[in-house]
Amino acid sequence: MAVKAETLEWKRRSVVIVALTVLTSSQGILIAWTKRAGFYKYSVTTANFLVELLKCVISLVALFRVWQNEGVTEDNKLNTTFDEVKVYPIPAMLYLVKNLLQYYIFIYVDAPSYQVLKNLNIISTGVLYWLFLSRRLSNIQWCAFLLLALGCTTAQLNPSSEHVFQTHMEGWTMAIIMALLSGFAGVYTEAIMKKRPSRNINVQNFWLYIFGVVFNFGAMVVQDFNAITERGFFHGYTMSTFIMIINHALSGIAVSLVMKFADNIVKVYSTSVAMLFTALLSMGLFGFRLTLPFCLGTMIVSVAVYLHSQGKAT
Amino acid sequence: MAVKAETLEWKRRSVVIVALTVLTSSQGILIAWTKRAGFYKYSVTTANFLVELLKCVISLVALFRVWQNEGVTEDNKLNTTFDEVKVYPIPAMLYLVKNLLQYYIFIYVDAPSYQVLKNLNIISTGVLYWLFLSRRLSNIQWCAFLLLALGCTTAQLNPSSEHVFQTHMEGWTMAIIMALLSGFAGVYTEAIMKKRPSRNINVQNFWLYIFGVVFNFGAMVVQDFNAITERGFFHGYTMSTFIMIINHALSGIAVSLVMKFADNIVKVYSTSVAMLFTALLSMGLFGFRLTLPFCLGTMIVSVAVYLHSQGKAT
Numbered sequence: 369m370a371v372k373a374e375t376l377e378w379k380r381r382s383v384v385i386v387a388l389t390v391l392t393s394s395q396g397i398l399i400a401w402t403k404r405a406g407f408y409k410y411s412v413t414t415a416n417f418l419v420e421l422l423k424c425v426i427s428l429v430a431l432f433r434v435w436q437n438e439g440v441t442e443d444n445k446l447n448t449t450f451d452e453v454k455v456y457p458i459p460a461m462l463y464l465v466k467n468l469l470q471y472y473i474f475i476y477v478d479a480p481s482y483q484v485l486k487n488l489n490i491i492s493t494g495v496l497y498w499l500f501l502s503r504r505l506s507n508i509q510w511c512a513f514l515l516l517a518l519g520c521t522t523a524q525l526n527p528s529s530e531h532v533f534q535t536h537m538e539g540w541t542m543a544i545i546m547a548l549l550s551g552f553a554g555v556y557t558e559a560i561m562k563k564r565p566s567r568n569i570n571v572q573n574f575w576l577y578i579f580g581v582v583f584n585f586g587a588m589v590v591q592d593f594n595a596i597t598e599r600g601f602f603h604g605y606t607m608s609t610f611i612m613i614i615n616h617a618l619s620g621i622a623v624s625l626v627m628k629f630a631d632n633i634v635k636v637y638s639t640s641v642a643m644l645f646t647a648l649l650s651m652g653l654f655g656f657r658l659t660l661p662f663c664l665g666t667m668i669v670s671v672a673v674y675l676h677s678q679g680k681a682t
Numbered sequence: 683m684a685v686k687a688e689t690l691e692w693k694r695r696s697v698v699i700v701a702l703t704v705l706t707s708s709q710g711i712l713i714a715w716t717k718r719a720g721f722y723k724y725s726v727t728t729a730n731f732l733v734e735l736l737k738c739v740i741s742l743v744a745l746f747r748v749w750q751n752e753g754v755t756e757d758n759k760l761n762t763t764f765d766e767v768k769v770y771p772i773p774a775m776l777y778l779v780k781n782l783l784q785y786y787i788f789i790y791v792d793a794p795s796y797q798v799l800k801n802l803n804i805i806s807t808g809v810l811y812w813l814f815l816s817r818r819l820s821n822i823q824w825c826a827f828l829l830l831a832l833g834c835t836t837a838q839l840n841p842s843s844e845h846v847f848q849t850h851m852e853g854w855t856m857a858i859i860m861a862l863l864s865g866f867a868g869v870y871t872e873a874i875m876k877k878r879p880s881r882n883i884n885v886q887n888f889w890l891y892i893f894g895v896v897f898n899f900g901a902m903v904v905q906d907f908n909a910i911t912e913r914g915f916f917h918g919y920t921m922s923t924f925i926m927i928i929n930h931a932l933s934g935i936a937v938s939l940v941m942k943f944a945d946n947i948v949k950v951y952s953t954s955v956a957m958l959f960t961a962l963l964s965m966g967l968f969g970f971r972l973t974l975p976f977c978l979g980t981m982i983v984s985v986a987v988y989l990h991s992q993g994k995a996t
Contacts, residue, residue, distance in 0.1 A: 484974065507992055508822060511985050515829065518985075522978050527841050529974050660798065660843050661975070664836050668982060671825050671832070675989075678821055 381630050388622040388638045395619055396646030398612050400654060409604035411595050413588035415613055420580035422617040427577060431570040444568035448575060455560055457579040462553040464583045469546050476539035480528035485543035490517040490636055492551035497632045500555050508679030515672035520640050523665025554632045561628040573624050637673060644669060695944050702936040702952045709933055710960030712926050714968060724918035725909050727902035729927055734894035736931040741891060745884040758882035767889055769874055774893040776867040778901065783860050790853035794842035799857035804831040804950055806865035811946045814869050822993030829986035834954050837979025868946045875942040887938050954983060
């Protein structure tokens with residue numbers, strides 16, 4: 369029986385990991401596709417708002433099906449206490465602050481340097497995971513995690529990457545703050561999802577996303593009120609915009625599932641591998657050239673994934 | 683007593699490893715220095731011949747001192763049997779063939795690509811070590827070795843490195859053959875040095891180097907007979923040429939010591955770390971610019987060295 373439960377857990381973990389990797393890869397491809405087609409004529413804030421709303425709706429639909437099958441129980445009822453829900457707005461708030469900073473960082477950091485500095489996310493997630501969540505990484509797994517960051521950075525190297533040496537202290541500080549914000553958001557989400565393991569994931573997701581809806585509604589009104597009232601909510605939307613919104617919503621739910629049934633470390637590995645898949649697919653689809661740093665980086669990331677799995681055994 | 687012998691062995695290993703690293707680093711610096719000063723007006727074959735001769739002389743001098751202290755024994759007598767000495771010419775021969783190929787490979791491979799392909803040496807040494815010598819590497823150590831090759835390649839990346847993708851099959855074949863030749867030479871040398879552990883190292887070195895003297899004399903006559911007879915043996919020599927010859931001879935002896943008291947894997951780590959030291963020193967001495975790939979590569983190599991030491995423990 370214990371073995372069966374373990375197999376089930378392992379299967380569930382694998383499914384959510386594969387889902388996250390596939391969704392994140394296709395997300396990259398969709399972004400590359402819309403960029404090439406020269407889109408981006410819609411208000412980004414309306415799309416973000418719709419993503420959060422769609423995640424909420426999907427969680428509710430899934431919850432209704434659970435109620436139909438299992439009936440309403442203590443673990444799957446939607447009502448909550450202030451004590452349970454008080455930490456739920458924090459990840460949404462952290463992401464909002466990070467997204468706001470995203471607009472300002474480009475004053476201090478150019479795009480190629482930002483691509484390099486973004487990999488600080490991996491390091492910050494590892495450090496915060498180690499500081500705030502109870503599970504520990506072995507020495508080998510720490511090496512693997514460092515190699516993951518180094519491999520991802522190597523894979524994205526291009527001649528302009530050298531600009532990072534011209535980045536001033538302000539740029540570095542902002543990049544580190546942004547990495548810490550997204551690291552904290554991840555660690556918070558995992559802590560929330562795992563605090564009550566028996567609590568139904570759809571209820572947890574609903575409360576997580578509803579704050580995302582509220583915050584993104586605020587951002588939308590503040591930033592794009594005029595554009596929306598003058599040109600309409602859906603101005604500039606095309607089929608690809610809707611596909612991207614659906615993809616983002618599903619990716620977001622996959623992240624929640626990974627946080628509940630796996631952890632932040634797994635999330636970082638999945639999204640890093642997805643980044644490499646995206647690049648490979650882009651080569652096939654859009655004729656991007658294969659570069660030597662990309663090949664080296666991919667091999668380094670592969671070794672990191674293998675070392676992470678080997679590190680567990682010891 | 684066993685602990686004392688172990689400490690002594692550990693100390694001896696450390697000394698030879700540090701010696702090899704320091705000598706190889708300074709070798710790189712000397713080469714960079716003479717290149718910058720625009721030297722290279724002497725016949726390279728005469729220098730190679732003198733390096734081998736000097737190694738022979740140093741081994742003999744060291745052997746005389748051993749005889750003075752210990753008297754002549756079965757293990758430190760210079761005479762040998764055909765059965766003992768028959769494999770000694772093989773490493774010198776392999777290096778000679780490799781050096782000859784070095785002239786031809788540049789027909790098929792340009793310099794930046796060769797810098798990338800040279801790192802195949804690391805892989806070939808690992809594979810041949812595993813195939814022909816009895817000691818095994820753990821999975822973690824294999825990963826570390828692969829990372830060493832990837833890290834060294836990353837550290838040497840520059841925009842021209844992409845040329846490697848234009849290298850044709852002939853170029854790849856030659857690069858692989860050269861990597862195998864130098865790998866075989868290393869593995870052969872280690873097998874020779876370790877076959878009779880009690881045999882005095884100076885005797886082994888003498889027989890190893892005397893074939894180097896013979897082969898390099900041949901190469902010198904074939905390639906530079908006219909230049910030598912017309913302009914003299916030492917034409918174009920400067921103080922720096924002699925310093926380089928002394929440095930090469932000492933490096934060669936350090937390699938022998940590493941083969942006797944450590945192994946090929948240690949040698950590859952030492953020379954790879956030396957390559958990074960050389961680059962760092964060059965930045966200080968000649969104002970070479972620090973590049974992002976170099977920083978990433980250095981970190982990857984550092985993780986590899988740490989993993990190699992961790993891998994042993996398991």
